[in-house]
Amino acid sequence: MTLLASDTAARRARPAPLWLMGEALRRLDPRSLARNPVMAVVAIGTLVCALYTALTFVRGESGTGFALAVSLILLATLLFANAAEALAESRGKAHAGALRATRGELQARRLTQSGEEMVAAERLRRGDRVRVVAGELIPADGEIVDGAGSINESAVTGESAPVLREAGTDNSGVSAGTKLLSDELVIEVSVDPGESLLDRMIALVEGASRQKTPSELALSVLLSTLTLIFLIVVVTLVPLAQFVGISTSPVMLVALLVCLIPTTIGGLLPAIGIAGMERAMRANLVAKSGKAVEIAGSIDTLLLDKTGTITLGDRRATEFAACHGVDPARLREVAALCSLEDPTPEGRSIVVLARAQGAALVPVEDADVVPFSAASRVSGLDFADGRRWRKGAPNAIARQIEKAGGRVPEDFETLVERISRHGATPLAVAEEARLLGVIALSDVIKPGIAERFAQLRQMGVKTLMITGDNPITAAAIAAEAGVDDYVAEATPERKLALIREEQAAGRLVAMMGDGTNDAPALAQADLGLAMNSGTQAAREAANMVDLDSDPGKLLSAVEIGKQLLITRGALTTFSLANDVAKYFVILPAIFAASAPALGSLDVLDLHSPQSAVLAAVIFNALVIPALIPFALRGVRVHAASASAMLRRNLLIYSVGGLLLPFPAIKLIDLALGALM
Amino acid sequence: MSALTLCYALLIGLALPLGLYMGRALDTHRPSALDRLFGPLEAALMRLAGVDQRASMSWSAYLLAVLKLHLLLIVLAWFVFMGQGVLPLNPDGIPGMHWDTALHTAVSFATNTNQQHYSGQAQLSYLSQTLAIVTLQFLTPATGLAVLLAITRSLLRRRAAADSAAAGVGNYYLDLTRIVIRVLLPLALVTALVLVWQGVPATYQGAQRVTMLEGGALQTIPRGPVAAMVAIKQLGTNGGGWYGPNSSVPLENPTALADVVESVALLLIPVASLIAVAMISGRRRLLLGIGGVMLVLSLSSTTLVMFSERLPNTALHGLALAGPNLEGKELRFGSDLSALWGSWTTQTSNGSVNAMLDSFNPLGGLGLLMDMFVNVTFGGIGVGLIGYLLYLMLAAFIGSLMVGRAPELFGKPLETREMRWISLAILAQPLSVLGLSALAVSFPGLAGTSNPGYHGLSQVLYEYTSAFANNGSGFEGLADATPWWNLSCVVALALGRFLPMLVPLAVAGWLAGKRTAPQGRGSLDLESGACVGLTAGVIVIVNLLGFLPVLVLGPIAEQLSLAG
Secondary structure, eight states: OHHHHHHHHHHTSSSOHHHHHHHHHHSSHHHHHTTTTTHHEEEHHHHHHHHHHHHHHHHHOHHHHHHHHHHHHHHHHHHHHHHHHHHHHHHHHHHHHHHHHHHHHHHEEEEEEESEEEEEEGGGTOEEEEEETTTOOOOOOOOOEEEEEEEEEEESSSSSSEEEEEETSSSEEEOTTTTEESSEEEEOOSSSSTTTTTHHHHTTTTTTTTOOOOOHHHHHHHHHHHHHHHHHHHHHHHHHHHHHTOOOOOOHHHHHHHHHHHHHHHHHHHHHHHHHHHHHHHEEEESSHHHHHHHHTTTOEEEETTTTTTTTTSSSEEEEOTTTTTHHHHHHHHHHHTTOOOSSSHHHEEEEEEEETTOOOOOOOOOOEOOOOOTTOOOEEEETTOOOEEEOOOHHHHHHHHHHTOOOHHHHHHHHHHHHTTHHHHHHHETTTTTEEEEEEEBBOOTTTTHHHHHHHHHHOEEEEEEEOOOOHHHHHHHTOOOOOESSSSSSHHHHHHEEEHHHOOOOHHHHESSGHHHHHHEEEESEEETTTOOHHHHHHHHHEEETTTTTTTHOOOOOOOOHHHHHHHHHHHHHHHHHHHHHHHHHHHHHHTGGGGGOTTTTSSSSSHHHHHHHHHHHHHHHHHHHHHHHHHHOOOOOOOHHHHHHHIIIIIHHHHHHHHHHHHHHHHHHEEEE | OHHHHHHHHHHHHHHHHHHHHHHHHTTTTTTTTHHHHHHHHHHHHHHHHHHTTOBBBBBHHHHHHHHHHHHHHHHHHHHHHTTTTTSSSSSOOOOOHHHHHHHHHHHHHTOOOOOOOOOOHHOOOOOOOIIIIIHHHHHHHHHHHHHHHHHHHIOTTTTOOOHHHHHOOHHHHHHHHHIIIOOOHHHHHHHHHHHHHTTTTOOOSSOOOOEOOOTTTTEOOOOHHHHHHHHHHTTTOOOOOOSSTTGGGGTSSSSSSHHHHHHHHHHHHHHHHHHHHHHHHHHHHHHHHHHHHHHHHHHHHHHHHHHHHHSSOGGGGSSSSOOOOOOTOOOHHHHHHHHHHHHHHHTOOOOOOSSSSGGGGGHHHHHHHHHHOOOOOOOSSSSHHHHHHHHHHHHHHHHHHHHHSSOETTTOOOOHHHHHHHHHHHHHHHHHHHHHHHHHOOHHHHHHOOHHHHHHHHHHHHHHHHTTTTOOOOOOOOOSSSHHHHHOOOOOOHHHHHHHHHHHHOOOHHTTTOOOOOTTTTSOTTSSHHHHHHHHHHHHHHHHHHHHHHHHIIIIIIHHHHHH
């Protein structure tokens, strides 16, 4: 999935350190801090320490250096968290922003009552109609209402092969910024300024305007509660310690508080959310809300269209079926020679199959190629001596034979019927007025799809294949592809009913669609993924749009969603597990001066109370930048059952989180001891 | 350690059949032969109370019924305590209680806590003891179990997902009646008879005056229907005894056999409830995991306290006295049986004692405090398992995230509203315990804390911890019958009872109305070893992180300074 556009975006996304610092400082704005309760508490603690520093300095008391050091480290903690968010944001915006820049300069040819006028693309409103001619960029998201043309979508998808878009079909949608290569189109604009897919993409990665997703909100509640609990613990510690004759240092208490509250996850939470959106975007999936990305992780059932998703969509020759009394080799030869000049995948596949069956094909000479036309639905060769070979739709060929006075063999109908019944497309082959037989063109399962379904099954996701085929064909393909279940002879209504059934059983359902008649099902599904090439109705009903129009993308969406949730859970666990070690470092440091007996709790044997506290806050601050790459990249998702995943993640993040701080803090303390 | 093994074996041996019986007797969805035995009596009582016993309540109606009944009971008990001087059944002419102590006593007993800021035999009349105290000692454990049944029906029960939202969570008054009649009364009757056989008094004849052998002085020995009260005191995780010094008095706890019976009675119903819920809900593996975590926590804490009490009291250091810490203990029971009782009584929110907990070595005191912070190592009747479910909800939240699913519990989504209330219930404990302790030590004039130093801090901490945990035991040493202690404890008592009990009921009610994702490979398996471990981890870490600093200042500092 490494794509042109995202590569350049990634290059642009490596921001200058100075810019990052400026951005981190700018986000110290109280309004921006207030969005994150955990970091807001850190900010208040920093202020308290700074004031205390000033106070001791003015009074000329001791401890100014220590207070100043703690204040600066706390400030660094804040800046690291801000930088993490800024970094995630810049990566996300780089991708979307480049696109927006190109579109900003676009002019559009808007159709009016009297003719046309040129307007800036950003002034186009929903319902406007614009004319685009070959060589121009599409000025806005919309739907083709007249014409057909090939379009280069590489600016959006990174895929440079042109695609065909046509009015009145399921491939009538176009995106702003893509280039029309041929013909001329009339497009009806479908979005108002600020609402295009691009704008939505940008909004999802913009820290200040970003909507928190549901589970992020619930997690924030938990993190705020933990923060509040630690605030109670630390504030009540003052009178409780006073009662037993221990006076506590305000700076050390603030240090304790900041070390205890979940700053690691609190500081990285926005970055994780933004990075999740950015990862979706890098996979060319545009979510209309963060919720859509998140819900993808919890999907229980995937509804997949057979054609294009499970099978390649273009059919391949799988069998030559000769009519009674015809030499099969002759059929093979004529069929293959007819296809030699045929550049389509189907044509090539006929040649390949014939060669594979041992036909030695000698290219014919003095023959004119009769290209395929939609009107005649046949193609073939006209030899100089007047012989004519034809291959094409069975009924078209049969008609031609009858017209030429030939006879259609009795078993021809049976052959055609047998092949269609198995889900293959029959192609008749004729030599002069003699019908030779039929080529079977079958759907081919996409390579690797069975493995992906197996992975999904590992993760507990059920796959359900939907096809218009008859049950026999459907069963054959379902078995080969390894889907869990299939529905044959499905209609769009059946799809909708199926989604409702699955939902009634408590499952979260994802589906992909492109046609207007898919729209209700896309809207009903918990995750509706529309192809970008699809109709406007489908794109509106869906909550995610795949710019590549690749139906296999559902699988990526599931992985990205899971990754987002696991990263949050892992860092929350890690953050909490860290606290145990910090207690063992800071509590003896706070109490040891007044109550020497408590010194034996200092299991790490640290240099001095001051160095111990500094080591703890430094560790606490450094964990954030150390984990930024992890937050941006996300936890690697393995195809495994939930129980296996839980065991693995618990082992790494809770046990690891419990143990890691001990040696790390000891090392920092050793370094500080050498400096002091 | 033989006492330890014997008591745990006896406990599990008795809890198994009792749990199976309770599972049959209390399952309102499955008629049993017991209905023919108890049904007519229950139906008559329901008719008398004007309750339609077939009407199932919604979770909110159930919750309101609990609150309504408790408010009524508190007001009634409050007036009985204040007015006992002029009310009947007062042969010893005991005067009415002061308003604040009466309020504290009423709330304390209505919250299944039985924290006593008075001395029972001298300050309560027979009417107060039997009508007010014993009534509450039956109704409050029954309420804990009833709410657990309601949660079991709406959240835990398999296959009930589709109809549970509409069918309601049960009828509170019917549940209450069934639990009292089918479980508590028969058990209390048997236990009381055993205790009477062992020599516990059971009489309405008033105090006995005897001439002492020593110098011929006269002594007044208070008596009363003690055996009946002690039975439900032990069985119902109540703890408030007839006599001030509770089961350390020979009249409440005369023999070794009586001591073992009373000890096992502490944990019997909480353990049996797990089995009953496993039967009613059909989630055997889940309850097995929960029981396993509880047992491990219980064993480790009990072992710690037993170990601590086998160490000598440091005050005797340097004297020619070896052996365990016997200060404040009955020599009849020795250190092991006293430590066992101390552990079990704090693990179950019971709070009765057979030794003075204040005199335990600091390490032992630490064990008792941890028991009450955690409060789900079997815990109070009903509320122990409910409290565990609260931790399970937290574990399910984090666990779901770690397997890449939006948080869910039993396939039902845990969203912001649920998390807000779960958080509140968790937050209430440090807020009440630490907040009130900090206030009490900040204003010594107001609170009248009597002892300075680490142990003095432990005493204050213990008082509020015990109140919030609805335990009721005390480190004593506080002049606690004052308006400050009475009223501040009322706050801790009420918060500690109703938030952790009713929030899970509400959350279960909300969840029942949501879609249920079927259990699959991709969903969090709450019965898996990893998840059981995660829940245990959440329990330990939440309590450790919240209370480690204050434990360091109290018992840990005391232990270290004594050792050094």
